[in-house]
Every structure is written in C-alpha cells, then in structure tokens.
Amino acid sequence: MHAYRSHTCAQLRAGDVGSTVRLSGWIHRKRDHGQLLFVDLRDHYGLTQVVVDSDSPAFAALDGARVESVVTVTGRVVARVAETVNAGLATGEIEVRADEVAVQSAAAELPMPVAGDAEYPEEIRLRHRYLDLRRDKLHANIMLRSSVIASIRKRMIDQGFTEFQTPILTASSPEGARDYLVPSRVHPGKFYALPQAPQMFKQLLMVAGFDRYFQIAPCFRDEDARADRSPGEFYQLDFEMSFVTQDDVFAAIEPVLHGVFEEFADWQGKGRQVSALPFRRIPYAESMLKYGSDKPDLRNPIEIADVSDHFAGSGFGLFARIVEGGGVVRAIPAPATGDRSRKFFDDMNDWARSEGHAGLGYMTMKGGEAGGPIAKNHGPEATAKLIAALGLGPDDGVFFAAGKAAQAAKLAGAARTRVGEQLGLIDANRFEFCWIVDFPMFEYDEDAKKVDFSHNPFSMPQGELEALETKDPLDILAYQYDIVCNGVELSSGAIRNHRPDIMYKAFEIAGYTQAQVDSDFAGMINAFKFGAPPHGGSAPGIDRIVMLLADEPNIREVIVFPMTQKAEDLMMQAPAPVTPKQLRELGIRIVEQPGTKPQPAAAALVKPE
Secondary structure (H helix, E strand, O other): OOOOOOOOOOOOOHHHOOOEEEEEEEEEEEEEOOOEEEEEEEOOOOEEEEEEEOOOOOHHHHHHOOOOOEEEEEEEEEEOOHHHOOOOOOOOOEEEEEEEEEEEEOOOOOOOOOOOOOOOOHHHHHHOHHHHOOOHHHHHHHHHHHHHHHHHHHHHHHOOOEEOOOOOOEOOOOOOOOOOEEEOOOOOOOEEEOOOOOHHHHHHHHHOOOOEEEEEEEEEEOOOOEOOEOOEEEEEEEEEEEOOOHHHHHHHHHHHHHHHHHHHOOHHHOOOEEOOOOOEEEEHHHHHHHHOOOOOOOOOOOOOEEOHHHHOOOOOHHHHHHHHOOOEEEEEEEOOOOOOOHHHHHHHHHHHHHOOOOOOEEEEEEOOEEEOHHHHHHOHHHHHHHHHHHOOOOOOEEEEEEEOHHHHHHHHHHHHHHHHHHOOOOOOOEEOEEEEEOOEOEEEEOOOOEEEEOOOOOEOEOOHHHHHHHOOHHHOEEOEEEEEEOOEEEEEEEEEOOOHHHHHHHHHHOOOOHHHHHHHOHHHHHHHOOOOOOEEEEOOEHHHHHHHHOOOOOHHHHOOOOOOOOOOEOOOOEOOOOOHHHHHHHOOOOOOOOOOOOOOHHHOOOOOO
16 A cells, blocks of 8 residues: 555545545544544645544544644545445545554644634734645635646637747836846846847847747736735736737637636536627727726726717806816616615715815605706706716616716716616626727826826827828827726736837837837847737736636735735735845845835845955
C-alpha cells in the first residue's frame, strides 16, 4: 500500500465496504462521543468521516491532534447505519474505522478557524492566506478559476488563435496608468517597467505576420484597488487579429465568452441563463442616455429618458432654469411604486445628496393621480403629457436628475441602479452581455483646456484620415468598443490605427508633435512604417470573469494570493525594505520624503559607489 494514501477523501463509496484503505489529509472537525471519536478528514478532493473507539491504539493520536493537523489514517471501510447516512456528502454512505494513525504534521493553535463560513477580518485572512485557502468556498473559487482559464485557452485555440508570451520587463509608457518600475543593475540610472498590458507587443506580433495571437497575460498597474480591480497585478485574456473589421473581432470572441459562461452558469447549482448570441450592440451615446453609464447592467429593465423639452418654460422653475441654461433633465421610472410611502422617495433624495449631488426630484403616482411638488408646479396638462411620453402606468413613480449633461447622466445612472435594487428588479440568475460601441475619439479636457484622447489613442477613427482633417474632433467616433456583463466592464478593445499618417494626425489634434510620437512610441510607429496589416483585438479580464461566475462581490475572493487595498502582501510582507548592498548594486539612494517615517536600517540612505 502507498505510504500516504490508497484513495482520496472523496473516493470511497458503498462498494468499498470491507476494504482496508489509507487516507491522508487535514483534520477538519472532531466530535467526541465518549467512547467514540469522529473525525472529518479533508483533502483537496473532499471529506471522509473517520471513527475510532477509545480502545483502539489509534485513539490517542487522533484525540491529541489539533484541528488542521495533517494525519495519515489506515483502517477498514464500513457502511454507516441508515439513520447516519449523510446524503449531502459524496462519501456519506461509509466511514473508515481507524486502526493506525500517523501524525505527519501537528498544527499549532489556529489564528482563524478553517471549518465553517464565518467571516473574518481581511488582515487575518490575508496574513494567513494558506489557511484561508483551505476554506470550502475560497478553495472552490480558486478551482473554478483554474477551470475557467483552461476552458478559455481551449476555446481560443479552437478559434484558430496561437498562444504567445510577451515580455515582462519592458519600457515605461507615457500613456495609461502609473507604471511599476524596475531598476537596471547593468544600466545604472535606467529602469524597466512591468507591462500595464501587452498592447504594443501584440500589435507588433500582427506586424510580424502571426495573424491571431492570444495569451493569459499578467498585467501590472500601480493604481488603487476597487471591488472589481486588484491593486498591483491582474490577468486578462489578451488577443489580437489581423485583417479584421470590428464585426470580425466580435464574431471571434463572442463564442468564447458565451461558451465559458454557459459552461459554468450552473456552477454549484446556480442555474443561471446567458444572453443569446450575438450580443447586443449599444452606441456609447445611447448607453449614456438610456442607462447613464457606459457599462450598463441590462438585467435592470429601467430605461432613462431625456425629458428636457417638457420642462422648457415649465412652471417648475428649478428645472426650467436648468434647461434654459443648457442643462438637461433625465427621468428614471420607478415602476409599481404606488403602494410605497413618501419615505421611499425622500430616502432616494437623501441618498442622492449623500453621493454629492444636489438632489433627486420625484413625482409619485397613485391610481393615476400624480403627486409631489414637481407635478403640482408643472401643471396638470403638462404633467399628463410627461406621463404619456414616459409610458408610465397608473402606479409608476418617476425620479428626475437635472443639471449639466454629464452630471445628470451620472446621477441618473446611479439612481437607475439603486431603484432597480430597491425594487428587486435585477434578475440575479442571468448573465446579460452587450458591446458598447462608437466611443468618441476625442474629448475636451476642462482642466488642461485642450482636446485630448477620450479612450484609446491607438484606435482607428471612423472615417480615418478624412475625418481627422475635415470634422470637428469632438464629433469624430472611433472603432473602440467595450464588452460589458451585468454592469461590469470585462474589457476595452479597438480596431487599431495601423497607418503612421493617421496616427500623426490624431496625435497632432491631441497636442503632440511628430517628434514626440516618434520618441514616445518609437517601437510601434517605426514598425508601422514597414507595412502593418489592419488589426484589432481586446482583452477581457480573467479576474472579473471568474468574479461574475463565482458570484463574488469582491475580486479578492477569486485570486489566490491577493494584496490588500493598500497594495500590501501581508503574508510575504511585501513591499519590504532591501539591503544597502542591493541598493548600491543598483546605484539607488532612498531619499526620505518630508513627513514620512525613517526607513529601517536595511534601507538606510546609501551613496552609490
């Protein structure tokens, strides 16, 4: 018999009764019933109940071992009596009568229990992540992640993509988020950067003639954490294709995403539905109007409407003045709220103010009768026209967001989400995908008082060079697109600008000289001068895909070893000071910033040799 196990802790069944077996694993739970000791033994695969009586030589070893100690148990498989069968456990029809027990590794007192689903503070969980990962839910999430990545990889290969690896040490880019820098020992005073994404490399692969590339790519950005963004590093399904239109990109990646979500939609019996192919395509301007967001949750049936014209010259002076001043009024229906008290509407107004907005106007409807200050001052005839235009039922209330277009859209979008949640309108058993398309190529930067890129500077403008030379920059759209699922942006993508003349002109509009483009993006612009195919791609986030499939609100729950919100690894104690010798080798001196604490001795000020 094998030294540690003949079976895993999930394998034994009624057909194994009478067999002598050997199992190894962690002591998950212990239950002392006087003359009998019951132990749930756990390994990666599952649980098996082990029982030992007080007369057995194995009793002392199991009785003395703490929970989470690693033990090897040798014994006989016996059938459980009918009333003790555990139908919820794969091995629930049997138990193992222990004859021998070897303690492979004794556990110290635990800083947090492994058994059970109780929540524990983030600091304890992340400092002892190896214990956290033993817990059922998190262990299952990480296994789901592995299965999702394997499925994605196979589907991409089946779609004709080839996997390549791009550099981890590269050059810093003046565009995008803040880089993580890596000092060079052999080139003192110079730095590599960890890639924010393989963007330039994958485009250069297209220039090199490889046609269809993908990789499960690690990306590094020195930015703050959010619920759907891990600080420091993340992974994405990075892909690029040559000789393609926007429709070709969609046709290639939609079956991959749809297939993966369908494959895991019933994970842990959740039984969710996935939106049908092809995914809906929504122009950016329409999305901002109807949903107040460029990442709409389409599970929410509420649609926002512009009602500015209804309030021009209205008796409701506040809205009338906003419209006359160039602002807008957006309406957010609140269906079937006729039985809601005034407090529901007032609470929404208070919520809007707590979010930094001036407030959220509203109109109540009960049995077809409109109520509230807006209806009263707007007048019966104008209110009736407004109700008809919105298609409101006799008990449908409505909220109003007013102000400058961008400000009103932001409030209306947030209110749409909150109303949907408050009224239970969002179907948790669906995955609703959509593409957001036709993003503006440029926007006006109020702070810098100049036109700048709005999304991705390397995207192809719709209309190409002619549009750049003849149209108002703020009217130019780009072949840029986002894939969104349930209100979560999975990725941005674009048909790339592969022509140097168009790239120079686009950057000129944003205030860059040709010399700056040649300097800042030398690798790409030089390559394009030797013949570049039309190409495009995208990069859906792996972490966010798994977060959605696992139904986890925080991305930390689907990453094996995540950092804290302050980008600290509490388990490995990173970031950490380094020795003076290491700093000398790199020609680096640490300069203390005003108001900071002195550095530990290991990172004391040093002079390069």
